[in-house]
Each structure stands twice: as structure tokens, then as C-alpha cells.
Amino acid sequence: xxxxxxxxxxxxxxxxxxxxxxxxxxxxxxxxxxxxxxxxxxxxxxxxxxxxxxxxxxxxxxxxxxxxxxxxxxxxxxxxxxxxxxxxxxxxxxxxxxxxxxxxxxxxxxxxxxxxxxxxxxxxxxxxxxxxxxxxxxxxxxxxxxxxxxxxxxxxxxxxxxxxxxxxxxxxxxxxxxxxxxxxxxxxxxxxxxxxxxxxxxxxxxxxxxxxxxxxxxxxxxxxxxxxxxxxxxxxxxxxxxxxxxxxxxxxxxxxxxxxxxxxxxxxxxxxxxxxxxxxxxxxxxxxxxxxxxxxxxxxxxxxx
Ligand code: CP
Ligand code: NVA
Numbered sequence: 001x002x003x004x005x006x007x008x009x010x011x012x013x014x015x016x017x018x019x020x021x022x023x024x025x026x027x028x029x030x031x032x033x034x035x036x037x038x039x040x041x042x043x044x045x046x047x048x049x050x051x052x053x054x055x056x057x058x059x060x061x062x063x064x065x066x067x068x069x070x071x072x073x074x075x076x077x078x079x080x081x082x083x084x085x086x087x088x089x090x091x092x093x094x095x096x097x098x099x100x101x102x103x104x105x106x107x108x109x110x111x112x113x114x115x116x117x118x119x120x121x122x123x124x125x126x127x128x129x130x131x132x133x134x135x136x137x138x139x140x141x142x143x144x145x146x147x148x149x150x151x152x153x154x155x156x157x158x159x160x161x162x163x164x165x166x167x168x169x170x171x172x173x174x175x176x177x178x179x180x181x182x183x184x185x186x187x188x189x190x191x192x193x194x195x196x197x198x199x200x201x202x203x204x205x206x207x208x209x210x211x212x213x214x215x216x217x218x219x220x221x222x223x224x225x226x227x228x229x230x231x232x233x234x235x236x237x238x239x240x241x242x243x244x245x246x247x248x249x250x251x252x253x254x255x256x257x258x259x260x261x262x263x264x265x266x267x268x269x270x271x272x273x274x275x276x277x278x279x280x281x282x283x284x285x286x287x288x289x290x291x292x293x294x295x296x297x298x299x300x301x302x303x304x305x
Pocket of ligand 2: 223225
């Protein structure tokens with residue numbers, strides 16, 4: 001793995017190996033060190049979990065981080081993307097980038113001589129999906145064959161989770177309002193992966209139909225970062241797309257509740273749901289740390305190989 005820009009950078013064995021590594025770091029079985037490695041964090045958008053988990057991860061691996069916030073980067077404005085990564089490639093050992101458009105991270109990867117990690121773009125949030133799958137495996141005893149219901153926007157988190165489920169043979173059902181479905185090129189790619197893994201993808205409109213019999217219920221914000229101008233319209237369109245008591249009743253008893261956070265209580269998730277015993281969202285947040293360690297370790301080792 002040269003870079004980690006999208007879940008489709010992985011095939012099924014590579015994703016399984018990555019998840020094994022996540023579990024190994026979490027249990028303390030893997031104590032691999034990458035002393036002196038430096039990670040640059042280039043963030044065009046705010047972050048709590050992604051920034052913190054990367055900074056703690058590189059520190060635990062024996063290295064350190066440098067954070068550039070939205071005001072400092074000026075990516076493509078103060079300086080071209082190409083020049084920024086050519087310069088950073090001389091100073092640091094990897095870049096984790098959170099950008100508005102996905103093409104920015106693919107452009108970074110084209111010019112960088114160090115690994116680029118997607119720390120969230122408008123298209124994918126692959127590091128989140130690795131933590132999601134780890135959490136699902138912990139709570140459900142595995143991912144293959146599980147029914148995962150995604151309620152809401154066909155956004156970056158929905159896409160990365162779908163690819164992960166498709167690679168691992170899970171059954172992914174998504175209910176989205178008209179106009180907010182997964183992109184057609186994503187579903188076409190996912191169906192190919194499902195055919196090989198034994199997984200499936202079902203596209204629905206009705207959230208309760210998606211939730212019916214689910215092992216896990218997943219949702220994300222109605223309005224993602226960068227879409228703030230659409231908020232009023234999205235609040236109207238997504239009003240029924242919520243994990244609530246009705247969705248819990250439709251799902252299997254004790255179905256695992258997942259959310260990447262930050263959550264908008266009373267919007268995509270009803271008040272109080274996040275704190276139920278069946279909610280794994282804070283394990284999911286913690287697993288971001290072990291996932292980032294596994295991603296960075298894999299990238300550093302693959303570069304050395
Ligand atoms: N889930 C997630 O990526 O959270 P942050 O935006 O806080 O990093
Ligand atoms: N879909 C959300 C995820 C935040 C972690 C966003 O892009 O803002």
C-alpha cells in the first residue's frame with residue numbers, strides 16, 4: 001500500500017490484514033515502533049477524532065506530528081498542491097490530509113514521495129471505515145454475513161463503509177431520500193466487490209425497511225462539512241431518516257448502533273440513543289486510534305519493503 005486514499009485501495013486480504021493489525025495494536029500484542037517518523041496533518045476542515053487519533057497514534061508509534069489547520073495551509077491558493085507536497089516530502093514521512101474535494105488528495109498522491117492518507121474528503125472517509133469495521137467485528141463477532149443498515153445521506157462515510165462491507169462479505173442496506181443516494185459509480189463498483197465476497201447491497205427509500213432485521217444500524221449527519229448552505233433544505237428532506245425507537249424495534253434486539261460522530265441529537269439520531277448499551281459509538285471513536293496506528297504502520301513498512 002503506497003497511499004490510503006480510498007477503501008478500494010485495499011482488496012479483501014489487505015483489509016483483513018489491516019483489521020488484524022488494528023486488533024493487535026489495541027490488545028498490546030503489536031508494539032512495533034517507528035522512532036523519529038514525522039506525520040504532517042493538513043486539514044482544510046475542523047476535526048476532533050481524526051486529528052487527535054492521528055496525533056496520539058504517531059506518538060505511540062514513537063514519532064511525532066505537525067498540524068496545519070484550515071488557516072495555515074492555503075492549499076492551492078497560497079501555494080499549489082504540487083509544491084506543498086514536494087516540499088513536505090523532504091521534511092516529513094507521511095501526510096494525513098482532510099480536504100474538501102477528493103481530487104486534492106489524489107493530486108497530492110501523484111506528486112508526493114511519501115504516503116498520503118485520506119483523513120476525510122467529500123468522497124471517502126476510509127480511516128473511519130476501518131474503525132467502523134473493527135467496532136462491528138468486536139460487537140457482532142465478525143463482519144461477513146452481518147446485516148448493516150445505513151440510514152441517511154449517501155455521503156463519504158456511507159461510501160467507505162459500503163466498500164468495507166462489500167470487501168468483507170456483509171449485507172449492506174441503505175435508505176436515502178431521493179437525490180441523496182449513493183453515486184451510481186459507487187454502487188456499480190460495490191456490486192462487483194459483493195459478487196466476489198458473498199456480500200450484498202440493497203438500495204432503499206424507507207428507513208424502517210433498511211432497519212428491518214439489521215445487526216447494526218449506522219447513521220451520519222444530514223449536513224456534512226462544506227454543505228452548510230444546504231442545511232435548511234437537508235433538515236426538511238432528511239426529517240424521517242433517523243435512528244430512533246422505531247428503527248431499534250425494526251432491527252434485531254440489541255442491534256449495534258454506530259455513528260462516526262459528531263452527532264446532531266434529535267436530527268439523524270434521536271435524543272438519548274447514543275448512550276444506550278447497544279450503542280458502540282464511543283468504542284468506534286476509540287478504535288480510530290488503533291486504526292490510525294495500523295494504517296501508519298502498514299504504510300511505513302510497505303515503503304521500506
Ligand atoms: N468522525 C470524525 O472523523 O470526526 P472528526 O471530524 O471530529 O475528526
Ligand atoms: N459526513 C461527515 C462526516 C464527519 C466525520 C462530514 O463529511 O462532515
